[in-house]
Amino acid sequence: MSSAYVHGYGPSEVERLRTQAATLAELLHADTAYPAGALVLEAGCGVGAQTVALAARSPHAHFTSIDQSAASIAQAQAAVAAAGLTNVVLQQADIFNLPFAQRSFDQVFLSFVLEHLSRPLDALTALRDIMKPGGTITVIEGDHGSAYFHPDSAYARRVIDCQVALQAGSGGDALIGRRLYPLLLDAGLAAPTVSPRMVYVDASKPAMADRFTRRTFAAMIEAVRAQAIDAGLISPADFDRGIADLYRTAAADGVFCYTFFKAVAVKR
Amino acid sequence: MSSAYVHGYGPSEVERLRTQAATLAELLHADTAYPAGALVLEAGCGVGAQTVALAARSPHAHFTSIDQSAASIAQAQAAVAAAGLTNVVLQQADIFNLPFAQRSFDQVFLSFVLEHLSRPLDALTALRDIMKPGGTITVIEGDHGSAYFHPDSAYARRVIDCQVALQAGSGGDALIGRRLYPLLLDAGLAAPTVSPRMVYVDASKPAMADRFTRRTFAAMIEAVRAQAIDAGLISPADFDRGIADLYRTAAADGVFCYTFFKAVAVKR
Numbered sequence: 217m218s219s220a221y222v223h224g225y226g227p228s229e230v231e232r233l234r235t236q237a238a239t240l241a242e243l244l245h246a247d248t249a250y251p252a253g254a255l256v257l258e259a260g261c262g263v264g265a266q267t268v269a270l271a272a273r274s275p276h277a278h279f280t281s282i283d284q285s286a287a288s289i290a291q292a293q294a295a296v297a298a299a300g301l302t303n304v305v306l307q308q309a310d311i312f313n314l315p316f317a318q319r320s321f322d323q324v325f326l327s328f329v330l331e332h333l334s335r336p337l338d339a340l341t342a343l344r345d346i347m348k349p350g351g352t353i354t355v356i357e358g359d360h361g362s363a364y365f366h367p368d369s370a371y372a373r374r375v376i377d378c379q380v381a382l383q384a385g386s387g388g389d390a391l392i393g394r395r396l397y398p399l400l401l402d403a404g405l406a407a408p409t410v411s412p413r414m415v416y417v418d419a420s421k422p423a424m425a426d427r428f429t430r431r432t433f434a435a436m437i438e439a440v441r442a443q444a445i446d447a448g449l450i451s452p453a454d455f456d457r458g459i460a461d462l463y464r465t466a467a468a469d470g471v472f473c474y475t476f477f478k479a480v481a482v483k484r
Numbered sequence: 485m486s487s488a489y490v491h492g493y494g495p496s497e498v499e500r501l502r503t504q505a506a507t508l509a510e511l512l513h514a515d516t517a518y519p520a521g522a523l524v525l526e527a528g529c530g531v532g533a534q535t536v537a538l539a540a541r542s543p544h545a546h547f548t549s550i551d552q553s554a555a556s557i558a559q560a561q562a563a564v565a566a567a568g569l570t571n572v573v574l575q576q577a578d579i580f581n582l583p584f585a586q587r588s589f590d591q592v593f594l595s596f597v598l599e600h601l602s603r604p605l606d607a608l609t610a611l612r613d614i615m616k617p618g619g620t621i622t623v624i625e626g627d628h629g630s631a632y633f634h635p636d637s638a639y640a641r642r643v644i645d646c647q648v649a650l651q652a653g654s655g656g657d658a659l660i661g662r663r664l665y666p667l668l669l670d671a672g673l674a675a676p677t678v679s680p681r682m683v684y685v686d687a688s689k690p691a692m693a694d695r696f697t698r699r700t701f702a703a704m705i706e707a708v709r710a711q712a713i714d715a716g717l718i719s720p721a722d723f724d725r726g727i728a729d730l731y732r733t734a735a736a737d738g739v740f741c742y743t744f745f746k747a748v749a750v751k752r
Binding site for chain 2: 359
């Protein structure tokens with residue numbers, strides 16, 4: 217099966233995304249391993265980028281990975297097959313209307329999902345209900361307010377703020393990483409442990425400057441150009457200057473910082 | 485000798501500052517140890533808070549700790565004596581007019597110094613010159629732009645910006661942590677390695693919420709109230725609201741994040 221199926225941008229793009237996912241996979245997933253026989257629900261698997269990293273690290277656990285989008289499930293299926301993984305069942309399903317009985321799963325995992333939801337607390341509560349007591353829920357989110365850089369630039373900060381505002385406008389929260397601890401407690405989950413995973417990039421790490429600063433973060437912000445301008449958040453000239461300043465932080469004398477938050481909590 | 489000499493705010497205050505210094509000492513200094521016989525210059529030792537942590541970790545290295553303030557040197561002398569350390573010589577001296585021959589020291593260390601200097605690059609160059617080839621320079625700095633928190637608050641961000649503006653107004657840079665890498669390279673030092681040291685505080689760490697969020701960071705920002713208002717940067721009401729919002733982040737559902745940067749570079 218051609219791996220171009222996964223993202224559909226041709227072999228070089230797929231190669232880039234794989235490399236990029238691998239870079240962050242170590243930082244985000246290295247300490248997540250489930251025991252043999254564990255029943256794990258991955259909620260909001262999208263196109264399966266995290267699914268592959270997760271399932272490969274726990275080859276004897278059984279994963280059920282769900283997403284509300286049938287198209288994403290198809291892409292995730294292709295990614296799982298391309299990776300040669302046989303311990304993942306993919307299923308179209310809605311976090312807010314889970315087709316599972318209470319206490320079905322030993323463990324729950326979700327990454328980069330809550331940031332998109334207008335009711336993250338309700339999602340966590342629903343996931344808590346399908347967990348067995350004693351099981352853990354692992355949540356990974358970013359936080360765009362954790363981005364800072366050298367050279368500093370008010371324009372660059374402003375284009376990031378545009379992305380944050382647009383995500384908030386569609387009900388999400390691009391600053392959710394910092395509040396995983398109270399969110400998990402509010403959902404009735406016990407003993408949350410939050411560990412920040414900071415990405416620090418200077419010119420001693422040229423691959424990270426390219427893969428993370430330029431092609432992950434700056435590219436993600438750049439992608440909201442039309443929406444930000446249409447929404448009247450910023451002028452085209454200011455947006456373009458902010459994006460140029462963001463890319464500038466990947467130069468030989470630049471520095472870029474960003475932090476992901478990983479939280480693990482327990483169902484009583 | 486009474487330890488109240490060190491900061492002069494009475495035994496409970498001294499105890500608090502000691503506890504606080506100990507909390508950060510592990511995070512900042514645990515990986516710095518100099519070999520027996522090494523000649524180490526600590527530049528800008530202030531009242532000796534870092535000196536004690538540093539010298540205790542390298543009992544067989546010889547420290548020369550300098551500061552431009554005679555009063556600080558006297559306090560540092562008291563701190564060193566109170567800690568029972570015998571491997572530190574304290575000396576009043578100016579970084580920009582060092583009373584040492586070139587290639588005098590095996591190692592150089594400085595923490596929370598460059599942030600106060602209008603010419604940090606010149607300071608690094610001067611320090612480089614008194615180092616022996618092959619020696620390392622270790623630099624620790626904070627970065628107030630790395631502070632973010634839950635609940636988020638535009639007022640709290642504004643009072644931090646006041647501190648940053650006041651420090652910039654007196655020639656310093658409270659955002660210097662992020663740019664240690666290019667600074668060290670610009671000073672002609674080789675192979676800088678920068679490691680961020682992030683402090684993440686939620687209610688699972690009540691001692692840190694008290695010692696770091698409230699009594700280190702919020703108290704530091706609160707201390708610029710008069711200057712910020714006098715400088716017309718903010719109204720008294722807005723300042724007080726920002727400070728209240730900062731303290732608020734140490735509550736049971738609050739989160740506070742801050743990052744220190746530690747850099748080590750080599751003299752060729």
